[in-house]
Amino acid sequence: MLFLTGQYDLTIDDKSRLSVPSRVRERIDVEEYGGAFYLTVGVNEVLYLYPDKYYYEHIALAVAPGTVAPDESLAFDRVNGARAGRVELDRQGRVLLGERARRSGRLGDQVTLIGARNHLELWNPEEWQAYLRERSADHEKMLLRVHDEVLRSEREKAGWR
Secondary structure, X not given: OOOEOOEEEEEXXXXXXXXXXXXXXXXXXXXXXXXXXXXXXXHXXXXXXXXXXXXXXXXXXXXXXXXXXXXXXXXXXXXHHHOEEEEEOOXXXXXXXOHHHHHHOOOOOEEEEEEOEOOEEEEOHHHHHHHHHHHHHHHHHHHHHHHHHHHHHHHHHHOOO
């Protein structure tokens, strides 16, 4: 199962390359998920990096014929296809970010890379800090719900009521 986590403060070099930390690369099974990424513009114009096989099998083919109206499916394919591109890792584990992608993601030389379960996200560091501030209360509520669910499940497994 693909499960990417962590937060990394990184620098984009003068050739517009970003080094994907080895700790992150090690979490991606190349046989199962591929050795490259798809760079795409995600929610709120944040750049997403999906392992290439995962992107193809789960994102690009997500809108199956018959599940939505044909015009919605076509619109998804057009926008998603236009805003995505395959990027290879070089020998040093770097990906090349194009100028258009950097503008879309509002990225300067500094970037915060986060693991978000099945993909990586590239954030402008100031925007990431603002997002964390805005979402901290919601995150705490979710943590309490998760904690309660885990305790309930453990009690059931132990035979407690």
